[in-house]
Amino acid sequence: MSELGQFQDAFVAALAERSAAPIAGWLPDSDGGGEAEPAGLAVYRNTIAKGCVDALAANFPTVAGLVGDDWFRAAAALFAREHPPASAALLAYGEAFADWLERFPPAGDLPYLPAMARLDRMWTTALFAPEAEPLAAEAFALAPDILAAARPRLHPSLAFAGFDSGLPGLWLAARQPEPGELALREDPQAILIARPRDTVTSRVLDLAGFAFLAAARDGASLGEAITAAGQADPAADLAALFAALIADGVFSGLDLGDPA
Incomplete structure (x- = not known):
């Protein structure tokens, strides 16, 4: 693998692990200790996190509408930290969201919420399904x-x-x-x-x-x-x-x- 490829993989790991350790070899080390947490990493993490939360709000609008924006975005941020996207395309992000809500303690008083998430997911799946002409x-x-x-x-x-x-x-x-x-x-x-x-x-x-x-x-x-x-x-x-x-x-x- 090229050095660029190695750096890209290490950078992704640094974002996921919330630690600069994977990219330590590429960081400036003028004082011998290096910078433990470059400020730029937080910027990238926040950008990715916001993108995940926005994608979940778009893919699960019924859930978001039922619980309110503050509750949903807080929950979505926790989900995104535990389930980072597997690809850059976020159009269908959130496959595990309904199961996650079943284990999410604050959703315990809303037993219908996982089902609402599954139905939202079914709608999104239908939206991006392959084209086919229906029979008349x-x-x-x-x-x-x-x-x-x-x-x-x-x-x-x-x-x-x-x-x-x-x-x-x-x-x-x-x-x-x-x-x-x-x-x-x-x-x-x-x-x-x-x-x-x-x-x-x-x-x-x-x-x-x-x-x-x-x-x-x-x-x-x-x-x-x-x-x-x-x-x-x-x-x-x-x-x-x-x-x-x-x-x-x-x-x-x-x-x-x-x-x-």
Whole structure:
């Protein structure tokens, strides 16, 4: 490795370890002892720390809005110190933030906060997911037996999850420009997040819709996925459910199987 490369690695280590020791060999040493902590290192550390905090605020806006700017930025600074970014790109920084919040004592009085962070993360993941053209309704204009045997390919941006309480509804309400009074419902809810084209969309997903997508994710045919949806909610309007999912743009392909 070149000396420049060695210095770059040592400089990164000095920032991470909060010590000038890794770069001691490159520091001026006019008095024999060297400068223990060059002022410039603090400037670099503060710049990096601010960038991490700003990135977390952008990637977890619901969490930031619920706890307030002071609380969030203090927590984000602690997280950034424990979890420095792995690359210069901070667009998706914070993969471990939700798990970290579960262990963060000041968040103990806010048990919904890790879930809010996970939902924010799902939104960011959908935003940066690969592009794919969603299937239009015409793609499903097939004979009933062929359609039932077909296996759908889900859009790469699609994310969905189920919860034992109304956390998805709370998250959606908190993301409104004027959220008003927020309330957490006790009934189970699921969430659907996708970016089939230019904009990330999200909505509460009923039990039948969640069962359908979970079956499709696991490789089920459309007929099997519809059966799973009907078992999850016998009262569900399955035709309306399927039409809504097509409108959501959750399908990117259809593999035709053998009707037999």
